[in-house]
Amino acid sequence: MFFYWPMDILIFIAFGLSIWAQFRVKGTFNKWSDTRVQSGLTGYEAARRLLDANGLYDVPVEPIPGALTDHYDPIARVVRLSEPVYYESSISAVSVACHEVGHAIQHKVHYPMLVMRHRMFPVVNLTSGVAPLLIIAGLIFQQFNFLLGLGIIFFSAAVAFQVVTLPVEFNASSRARELMVAEGFISNDEERGVAKVLNAAALTYVAAALISVLELLKYIMIFNSREE
Numbered sequence: 001m002f003f004y005w006p007m008d009i010l011i012f013i014a015f016g017l018s019i020w021a022q023f024r025v026k027g028t029f030n031k032w033s034d035t036r037v038q039s040g041l042t043g044y045e046a047a048r049r050l051l052d053a054n055g056l057y058d059v060p061v062e063p064i065p066g067a068l069t070d071h072y073d074p075i076a077r078v079v080r081l082s083e084p085v086y087y088e089s090s091i092s093a094v095s096v097a098c099h100e101v102g103h104a105i106q107h108k109v110h111y112p113m114l115v116m117r118h119r120m121f122p123v124v125n126l127t128s129g130v131a132p133l134l135i136i137a138g139l140i141f142q143q144f145n146f147l148l149g150l151g152i153i154f155f156s157a158a159v160a161f162q163v164v165t166l167p168v169e170f171n172a173s174s175r176a177r178e179l180m181v182a183e184g185f186i187s188n189d190e191e192r193g194v195a196k197v198l199n200a201a202a203l204t205y206v207a208a209a210l211i212s213v214l215e216l217l218k219y220i221m222i223f224n225s226r227e228e
């Protein structure tokens, strides 16, 4: 009762896309890590300057261990950059650093999708732990189809969260690209590499959201087929 073949095939394809996207983001990052930016800025310097240029003097930039662990923490209001991004002066490092600053700017200007994402977070945090249990129980015990229905409602919150993440990520990247050129961090001919790095990262979010949407559709279809 766990399978619903037409959807399972689509989910399988989306899963393949997701794995490919994760390999690709690493590969693209490594490739453009070898190309130094002409401005000579490190990821840290680019992030610091971009924050200051946007009046975010009180948002610190900190190095953290790991690869591709870069993020903006909206609660602590800190931009955290993985060590290679923080210390290096490459197209990859500067692109990722400025993308994270893009999130800090979104936070400052109350970018609507980011605000929505923050509001959804506590709900999603609560429901995403319970949703799989309800869905599995609902799939096993066909006579309790309402469990599956309840699981679907809870899982919907997580899916909505992932979908709202997409415009947030795309917007942070487009802000980063525009500002990097405007501030002179990169030249026009370096922008191609920046776009490759940022687009590769965006694709991983698209693939993850796609898997969730398809899974949700699958559960809805199973639920409906039982109600008939």
Ligand SMILES: [Zn+2]
Pocket: 099, 100, 103, 169, 172
């Ligand atoms: Zn991001």
